[in-house]
Amino acid sequence: MVNSGIVEWVRTNGDHAILRWEPPDDHDADARTVPVPLYEELDTGTLRSIAEQAGERLRRVPRVDRSQPMIQLHLTKSGSC
Numbered sequence: 001m002v003n004s005g006i007v008e009w010v011r012t013n014g015d016h017a018i019l020r021w022e023p024p025d026d027h028d029a030d031a032r033t034v035p036v037p038l039y040e041e042l043d044t045g046t047l048r049s050i051a052e053q054a055g056e057r058l059r060r061v062p063r064v065d066r067s068q069p070m071i072q073l074h075l076t077k078s079g080s081c
Contacts, residue, residue: 015039021054029055 006022016035023029034053037046 012038 005024005027008020008022010018010020010033012018013035015038017038018033018035020031020033022031032053032055034050036050042050
């Protein structure tokens with residue numbers, strides 16, 4: 001979803017960010033709106049669900065090596081609050 005196009009934080013609904021992806025002009029995909037939980041940790045099934053709603057079809061989720069630092073995603077809302 002975020003490899004190309006524009007991703008906008010549309011609103012917050014409880015403890016979820018509602019993100020909207022607008023594809024670039026050269027894509028034949030439709031725009032998508034995806035709820036993303038604002039939790040520090042997410043289960044594998046939740047990540048798979050988010051990816052599928054964003055249009056990605058995952059065959060498998062990579063195994064997490066807990067001895068390595070975790071990747072953190074920081075979402076910030078742009079514009080007026």
